[in-house]
Amino acid sequence: MSDEIPEELITGILSKLQVSSSIARFRCVCKSWRRLLSDPSFIRKNNLASSASDHQFMVEWTDRTGDVFRHVHRLISPDTLEPLLPSPLQLPFDQNRPRRAGDCPSFSVVGCCNGLLCIVEYRGRKDEDLILWNPATSEFRVLPPSPVANPSREFLIGAVGFGFDSERDDYRIVRQFFFDELGIGRRHYISEVYSLRNNCWWRLPDGGCPLLGSWRIPQCRKGKMYWWRSTGQSKGLVFDSFDIASELFEVVEVHYDSEKPYDTPNCLLNEESMVAVFPEYYEENQDEYGDRKFSTSWDVWVLLKYWVSESWMKLYVVTSPPGMIIESCVGLSSGLKYFFNTVPTDMVDEHGDYSGDRSLIPFHLETGEFGDVLIEGICVKVITNYVPSRVSLQDYLPQSPNIISNVSDFYHHKLMEIDTWDSIFDL
Structure with a gap:
C-alpha cells in the first residue's frame, strides 16, 4: 500500500488543528508526510492559512497601580467586541x-x-x-x-x-x-x-x-x-x-479639497482604498504651545484611488456622544469600526486639560451609532489586523x-x- 497521501488531503487535515498546534510532530507519520512537512513553501502556506473567523482585535491600554504605569493587552472579538479571554494577555x-x-x-x-x-x-x-x-x-x-x-x-x-x-x-x-x-x-x-x-x-x-x-x-x-x-x-x-x-x-x-485645515489624522490602508479620520480643528481650542486639546467632531474621508488627490471624498462626520468629548481616534478597522478615546465633558478644566482615565468607545459607521464602553483606562491603540498563525520564529x-x-x-x-x-x- 502506498504511503503517498495527496497534499490537498494533508492540508485539509492540518487546517482542522488549532492554530497553537505545531505541525512538526506529524513528520513521523510517514516518509511522504516528512518530506512534505519539511518543505519550506508548504510550511509557509500552512502557517498563514487562517480564515476570516480567526481575525481578532487587540486592545492596548495603560494600567496604573499607584505610581506604576504598565501597558496591558487584551484580545476582543471583531464582531461582538467582547473579550476572547477572561483576563489580559500574559x-x-x-x-x-x-x-x-x-x-x-x-x-x-x-x-x-x-x-x-x-x-x-x-x-x-x-x-x-x-x-x-x-x-x-x-x-x-x-x-x-x-x-x-x-x-x-x-x-x-x-x-x-x-x-x-x-x-x-x-x-x-x-x-x-x-x-x-x-x-x-x-x-x-x-x-x-x-x-x-x-x-x-x-x-x-x-x-x-x-x-x-x-x-x-x-x-x-x-x-x-x-x-x-x-x-x-x-x-x-x-x-x-x-x-x-x-x-x-x-x-x-x-x-484634499476642504474649506478648513485639519490636525494629523488616523489612517487605514487596505488594497482598495484609504480611509482617514480627521479631528476638526479650532483655533480657540489650543494651549499656549498651539497644540489642540479636544475636538467635538471628527470627519471621515476616503481616498477612492491611491495617490490621486482628486479621488478624496468626505464620507461621514462623527460627533461626540452626549456628555463626552472625543480625545483621539486610536483604531480603525476594514469592517467600518472606529475606536475613540473619550473624556467626560464636565471633567475638562478651562484649559482643556483632563488627567483621569479615558473611555474607549467604538463607533459603527454602518449605523452611525456609538457602542458601549469597552475599557475604562488610557487606551493607547487598537490593533485591528491581528490574525493568529503558526508562523514559527524557529524556522527563521x-x-x-x-x-x-x-x-x-x-x-x-x-x-x-x-x-x-x-x-x-x-x-
Whole structure:
C-alpha cells in the first residue's frame, strides 16, 4: 500500500488543528508526510492559512497601580467586541527577565504582521529592547542590540516598522532614531534594518525623512510601510514610505479639497482604498504651545484611488456622544469600526486639560451609532489586523551566524568595525 497521501488531503487535515498546534510532530507519520512537512513553501502556506473567523482585535491600554504605569493587552472579538479571554494577555517574555533596580518595564506593540507582533520594551529613555512574539504559540525572540545605538549618547527612537519581505521570505524591522550633535544643535537621523532570517542589524545609507513617533503603527501595503503626517496649511497628507525589499524611503503627498485645515489624522490602508479620520480643528481650542486639546467632531474621508488627490471624498462626520468629548481616534478597522478615546465633558478644566482615565468607545459607521464602553483606562491603540498563525520564529533561525544574504551586507560589516560613535559619520 502506498504511503503517498495527496497534499490537498494533508492540508485539509492540518487546517482542522488549532492554530497553537505545531505541525512538526506529524513528520513521523510517514516518509511522504516528512518530506512534505519539511518543505519550506508548504510550511509557509500552512502557517498563514487562517480564515476570516480567526481575525481578532487587540486592545492596548495603560494600567496604573499607584505610581506604576504598565501597558496591558487584551484580545476582543471583531464582531461582538467582547473579550476572547477572561483576563489580559500574559506576556511570556515578561517573566524572569533580568532587571536593574528601579526598572519598571512597559511593553507596547509597534507592528503586526502574519500573526507576529513586534513589541518594544521601554525601560528608560536610552534602554529599549525589541521583541518578536507569536501569541498563538507563545514563541518569542528578544532581538540582539543595535550596533549603532550608543548608550553614552542621548538618542531617541523616532519610529519602528515591521513587515514581511516576500521576495526573501524574511521578516524585517526598520527603526529610526535621532540625536542632536553636541555643541552644534544639528539633528541627525539614522535608520537601520533587522533581518529575522539573518538575526542581525545593519545601518541604511539613507537615513530617511524624519518619521513619526513609534507609538503610531505604520500601515503596510504591497511590501511597503507607510507613516502619515499632516502638511499643515497645505491641506494634505504626507506619507513617508519604506520599501521592505529595496530598503528605500519615499515621500508621497496627497492633497484634499476642504474649506478648513485639519490636525494629523488616523489612517487605514487596505488594497482598495484609504480611509482617514480627521479631528476638526479650532483655533480657540489650543494651549499656549498651539497644540489642540479636544475636538467635538471628527470627519471621515476616503481616498477612492491611491495617490490621486482628486479621488478624496468626505464620507461621514462623527460627533461626540452626549456628555463626552472625543480625545483621539486610536483604531480603525476594514469592517467600518472606529475606536475613540473619550473624556467626560464636565471633567475638562478651562484649559482643556483632563488627567483621569479615558473611555474607549467604538463607533459603527454602518449605523452611525456609538457602542458601549469597552475599557475604562488610557487606551493607547487598537490593533485591528491581528490574525493568529503558526508562523514559527524557529524556522527563521540562520543556519550559521556567519551567513548573511542581504544586499546591505556591506553596511552591516562596516558597523562591526566602528570603534567610536563619531566615526559613524564617515560611513
